[in-house]
Amino acid sequence: MKDYIKIDEWRIIEEGFDPHVHKISESIFSLGNGRMGQRANFEEAYSGETLQGNYVAGVYYPDKTRVGWWKNGYPEYFAKVLNAANWVGIDIQLDGEQLDLAKCEVSDFRRELNMKEGYLKRNFKAKTSSGKEVEVETTRFCSMADDETGAIKYKITSVNFSGIIAITPSIDGDVRNQDSNYDEKFWDEVSKATWADGGYVQMRTKKTGFDVATGMKFNITVDRQPVSNIPKPATKDKYVAATVNVQVQGGQSITIFKYAANLSSQNHPADQLADLTKATLERVAAKGFDTMLAEQAAAWAKKWEHNDIIIEGDISAQQAIRFNIFQLNQTYTGEDDRLNIGPKGFTGEKYGGSTYWDTEAYCVPFYLSTAPQQVTRNLLLYRYKQLGKAIENAKLLGFDNGAALYPMVTMDGTECHNEWEITFEEIHRNGAIAFAIYNYVRYTGDEAYLGDYGLEVLLGIARFWSQRITWSGDRQQYVMLGVTGPNEYENNVNNNWYTSTIAVWCMQYALEVANKMQAADKAKYDALMAKIGFDTDREVARFKDIIAKMYYPYDEQQQIFLQQDGYLDKEQILVKDLPATQRPINQKWSWDRILRSCFIKQADVLQGIYFFEDRYDIDTIRRNFDFYEPRTVHESSLSPCVHAILAAKLGDEKRAYEFYLRTSRLDLDDYNNDTEDGCHITSMAGTWMSVVEGFGGMRVRDGKLSFQPFLPGKWASFSFHIGFRGITIKVTVSKSGVTVKNLSGTDIALLIYGKEQSVKAGVEEVFGH
C-alpha cells in the first residue's frame, strides 16, 4: 500500500519525484480514448525503471504459448495486446547533454491527471550533472473527440544556461512486449518517411498482419515565435525522428507542439495508411493544440454529464470514484463492436489486454447505466460475432451439435488461456455471457436483440451445458463434474453450486426466450432453428429433464447452499482467525495449501445469489452471507463489490461501506503492490456497482428503476447519474432523503424504497428515507 497521491476532487496529483513509484504512476496517470492509450511514460529520455506502453485497441499478436507441461486442448497461441509505436518521445539535449530525470537533480516535480478535461500535465525543474538547469511543463492527451489522434505541448525553459537545446521528437516503433514469451518482437516495418516537420512509421504485426501507421507533426516556438531552423531528420529501423537545434539564453522558453496520429488497417485500407496519417496530422495541426484541448474538455464534459458520481464530505472517496469512472471511459467507449475491455485497459500488458468474464459480470452494469444503450449492445455483439469460435472451442474439448463454450480469455474469439483448471473448467463464463444478455434486455427493454442475436448465443450456451452436465446413475440426478467456479481457490470440484445454478438458469432462459420468439415471430424462429439445426423435441426435452432433475449441493443442517461437494469436509477456519502474517494467502501459502483450505478467493455462492437475488428470501441470503463472507479472503479485486451490494441489501451499512473501501482506491493507493503492472480496470466497474447498487440500492424491477439507498456515515451526500431507456436522472442521497432530478424530457416512473413514485420531465423531487 502506497499513499503518495494527493487528494483532489477532480485531479490525480503526484508531487515530488520518486523513481521507486514511477512505474506505479505510469499506470495511474495512463491516458486513453477507447481507440488507443498509453502509460504515463516521460516524453524525454529516461534511463530509470519504466514500463513503456502504447496500445492500439484491437491490434493483437498471437504469441506462442509457453507452458511447462502441455495438456491436450491447450491453445497453440496466446493473443496479447501489443506494445505499439511510442509517439510521445521528445528527446532533449542541452549542449549535447541528455535530459534524463534518472540522471538529474529533480525538483518541483508534479504530475497531474486532470480527469475533468482528460489530460496529463507534468512539471519539473532539472539540474544536469554539469549544472544546467531547465524547467519543463508538458501537457498531453489522447483525443476523445478525434480518437486517432493525440497531442503534446512540451515547454522547456532554460533557467541558467545559454547554449543549444537539441529537440528530437520521434516515432519509435522498435518496441517489444515485456511479456513476450520468447523475447520476440512482434512488428515488422512496412514503410516510413520523414517530412520537414514530422514523419511516420507504418508497421505490420507478424502473423495477424494488422497494419498501424503512427505519425507525428510538430512545430516549435521560442518565446512564442516560430522557429525557422531546419529540422535534421534521422531514421532507424521502425523509427523516425527529426532534430531541431535552438540557441537559447537563460530565461528563454522553447515550446514544442507535437501532434500524433495512430491509424490502423482495422479502420482504413492498409495501402492508404501513410497518406491518411499525413492528412490526419495536417488536419489536427491546423486546428492547433489549444483547440484540440478545448474539444477534449468538451468531450469529457459530455461524458461526466452522464456518469459522474458526486460525493460530498469525503474528497478522497470523490477522487477515487471519479478515477474509476474516468479510467473505464478511457478504456472503452463502446463505439466499435470489435473491441472489448481488457482487465488492465491501456495501462499495462498484464492479462494480455484480452476479454474475460469481467466484461459481462462487472462492466456491463456500469455501461448500461452510464452510456448509451448501443455501448452495451456492442459488448454483446462482440460475443455474438465470436459464437462460431466458441462452437469450435467446445468441439476441441469434445462437445458437438453446436455447443458453444466461450473462451476464458480471448482477443478474437479463440481461447488464449492455458491453465487446465481455468481454461477447461472455469466454464461459468458461459453463464455470465448469457446473463449479460438477460441483464441488457431487462435494463433496456430491447427485446428485439433476442430475436436478432441473443437467442442464437443462448442456445449455443444451453447446448453446451446440456452436454457438460451428465447423469449420475448413483444419485439418480444430473451432476456437473470437474469445474472451477469464480472462487479460483478451488479447482476441479464436483457440483459447484454457482456453476450448476447458472447453467440450469441458462437453459431455462434459453427456453423462455425461444418460446417467446416462437410466439412473436414464428417464421424468424423457424429460420433460426433451421440454421442451427436445433432438434426441438429432443433438445428441449433434454433441457427440461436437466432443469427438473439437477442436483445442487445443500447443507440441511445450516440451511446453506454448499459451494461444492465436500466443502464441509474442509477444516472450517474463519479469516478473522488467520494471522495477518499469513495474508494474502496467495503470496504466503503454497498453492496446495490454498486449495485444501476452506478459504475463498471470491464467493461463488454469493455471486449466484447476487445474480438471482429475487429467488431467495432475505433469511436465505443472510444465512449464506453469514456463512461464506467470514471464509472469504477477497483476494480477487472482483470480490468485494458483490459483498458490498449484498451487505447493503441485508441492511449492514457499516460492512457495505467497508467492502466498498477495499476497492475504491485499489490502484490510487496501490493496495496490492501490483499497480505498476497496470490498473485494475474491470474491478473499477465493481466499485461503481458498490456505490450505485450497494449504497444506492439500484435495481431494475418490472422495467422500472428501483432504489433502496442509504448514506454511508462518513459522507454528507452522494449523487449519481443514471441513464435508463433514454432518460437521464440524477439521484442524490443525503441526510434529508433521496432527491431524484429528471434531466430529460420524459417523465419517469420508479420505485423508491419499494414505493411507486414518478418524477416529471425536468423536475426534481425529494423523497424521505
Added chain:
Amino acid sequence: MKDYIKIDEWRIIEEGFDPHVHKISESIFSLGNGRMGQRANFEEAYSGETLQGNYVAGVYYPDKTRVGWWKNGYPEYFAKVLNAANWVGIDIQLDGEQLDLAKCEVSDFRRELNMKEGYLKRNFKAKTSSGKEVEVETTRFCSMADDETGAIKYKITSVNFSGIIAITPSIDGDVRNQDSNYDEKFWDEVSKATWADGGYVQMRTKKTGFDVATGMKFNITVDRQPVSNIPKPATKDKYVAATVNVQVQGGQSITIFKYAANLSSQNHPADQLADLTKATLERVAAKGFDTMLAEQAAAWAKKWEHNDIIIEGDISAQQAIRFNIFQLNQTYTGEDDRLNIGPKGFTGEKYGGSTYWDTEAYCVPFYLSTAPQQVTRNLLLYRYKQLGKAIENAKLLGFDNGAALYPMVTMDGTECHNEWEITFEEIHRNGAIAFAIYNYVRYTGDEAYLGDYGLEVLLGIARFWSQRITWSGDRQQYVMLGVTGPNEYENNVNNNWYTSTIAVWCMQYALEVANKMQAADKAKYDALMAKIGFDTDREVARFKDIIAKMYYPYDEQQQIFLQQDGYLDKEQILVKDLPATQRPINQKWSWDRILRSCFIKQADVLQGIYFFEDRYDIDTIRRNFDFYEPRTVHESSLSPCVHAILAAKLGDEKRAYEFYLRTSRLDLDDYNNDTEDGCHITSMAGTWMSVVEGFGGMRVRDGKLSFQPFLPGKWASFSFHIGFRGITIKVTVSKSGVTVKNLSGTDIALLIYGKEQSVKAGVEEVFGH
C-alpha cells in the same frame, strides 16, 4: 507400433538401414554400466535425425523451471540429467569426402546388441556419392568390470578405392540437452589437452559444479600392423581430436581401437581428474580391447547367473524379458547410494533422468530378487540421505514438526516437478517409499536397517500424513482432501482410497516399528526420538486416532472400494465400448474430457490391493478387479503388471498373459511411438514382476519364499533365478511341474502352492502342480 527388430534369444538385431527408425534404435541399442551410459549414436559423423546422448550417472543440472503460470511452491529449478561429452566420435574422411550414412548408399547394415556379453556391434557397407565403397564393423561397450571406461573397435575396409582415409577420433564436450528449457548449454570447459595418441576435456557443470573429465586413447592398425603416422591434433571449445591419415588400397582394412574414460568429481578430487583420466586410459589400453571385452562378458555372465529368466517355446518372449533385465542392469548396479533409476535410464533425456516413485514401487522388487541385498539397501539409503530435503519440501508447502514429503521427481532430494496436480498432490509417493522399507525388511530380514535408518524415514512420512489428513466435522471422520492418486487421469480428488489406505498403513507401520525398536534397544530408540523431537504421547495419540477414525470411500451396493469420493457420479462407460479411434485417450481427448471420464490410467485401488493383498479375501479382490479393470486404459506403462499379477492371483491365466504382453515388448516394438525418446526402464521392472510375481506367483510369507506358478499356454517352460537371504534358487515352471534348484550351499524352506517344502543345498526338486 514397429516390428523391425529380429527375434533372437540373446541378441537384439536390426537389419537394413532405415533412417526413420534410427532414433528408436538409438534408444533400444543403448549401452550403460550403472556409472555411465549412452545412446546408440554412430561413431562416424551422421547428418540425419539423431538424438545425441551420453550420460554420467549422478551428474545433473538444475535447469531453470519453465512454466506458463507460476504457482506458489513450485521449484525454481528442475534438475535434469546432463548430456555429457560424446566419447564415441570417430570421423572418417575418404579422400576428403566425409563418411555419413545419411549421404551414402548403405547396404548390409546390421546392428546387434549382444545382451549375453554386453556389447553393441554394427556392420554396414557404404558407397559415397562419388562412388567410394567401404565396409565397416564396429564393436563397443561400457565396461561393467571397470565402470569408468569404455572401448570401441572400429574396423573400416576399403572395398574399391585407393587413397587416404583420414580418421579423427574425438572427445566432443560441446553438447546441449535437447530439453534445455532456455537453450542454454550446461557445461563450461575447465581444461583440455591432446596427447600423441589421445586427449581429454575436463568440463564443469554450471551451478552444480560437477567436474567430469572425458578422455580417449587410441591406436590404429592397418591389416593388423600398427600405423606409425603421427596424428595431427585439433582442439576447439570443449573438444579435442586427432587426425591420422592412412593410405589404403582396395581390400585393405584399418582398425581403430579407441579407449575412453569418464571420471567425475563425485568420485575423485576435481584437480586430479586430468591425471587420473590419463592413467585410467593407459591402464585399459595396456589391457587391450579383447581383454576388456572378455572381462565384460564375464561380468555379464555373473549378472545373468543371478537374474536370467529363461522362456522355452517363445523366442520373442525370451528376447523381450532378457532385454528388460539387461536394460535394468545397465541402468543401475546398486554400488553407489547416491544414484537411482531414471525412468529412461541412460537411453534418453526424457523425465530428466530423475528419481520417481517407480523406483520404490516397481524397481525394488526386481533388485531385491536379482541382486545382492546391498543394492536395494542403497536405494533405500538414497532416500534416507534425502530426508532433510523432504522435510524442507514439506515445509515449503506449509507442514512442520519434521513432516517429510519426498519429491515427486528429484535428483538430489529437491522437488523438480511443476504441475501442481502432481507436484503438490501426488503425495502417494511418500507411501511407496515407506512400503519399500517394509518390502526390503520383509524380503531380506534385515531388521537392523529399521533402527539405523528406516524408522527415522517412516516417522517423517507418518508425521506428514498426520498433518495432511484432516478432521471433517461434517463426517466426524478423518479425510484426505485434494490429492492425485497413481491414476493421474483424476486430479485434486478427495479421499482417494489408495492414498488414504497407504497413508494410514504408513502410520501403523511406523508405530509398529517404533514399538519393536523401543523394546529391542531403548537407548537407541530414545536417542532417535530426541533427535527428531518426537512427542511420543501427543504424536502417537494423533496417529492412533487417525488410524481408528479414517474415512475410506466404499460403495455398499457393489461392495467395492471407491477410487475417490464421487467416482460413481461419473458416466460409467467401459473401455471395451470406447471406439478404437478414440484411443489412446491421452492423445485423442482433451485433458478436460479425460478428467471428467471414468477412465483410469492405472488403477489405484488395484495398486493398493496389490500392496496389501493379505488384507483382502479373494472375493473382495475379484469384485474390485472386475469393477476397475474394465475401466482402465493402461495408458501408463506401469499399469499392466499389477493387473497381470492380480489376474494371475485370481486364476485368470489368459488375462494375466495378455497384460504381460502389453509391456513385454513395449520398447522393442515401439508400442507407444515414443521409444525414440528413450526406453521405459522402470516399467521393465514391472514386466519382470508380471513373470515372477504373476506367472510364478512368488511372494514372501513369514520370511519364506512362496510360489503359486502357472505356465502360460504358449510357453513350454519358464525359469527364473531368485536370490533370497543369501541363497540363489532357480525355479522352473513347466508342464510337468515346478522344479526348484538350490544353487547355493544352504538348504531353503519354501512354500509351493501353499505347501511347506524344502530344497537342500545344491539339490533340484520337482513339485507337481
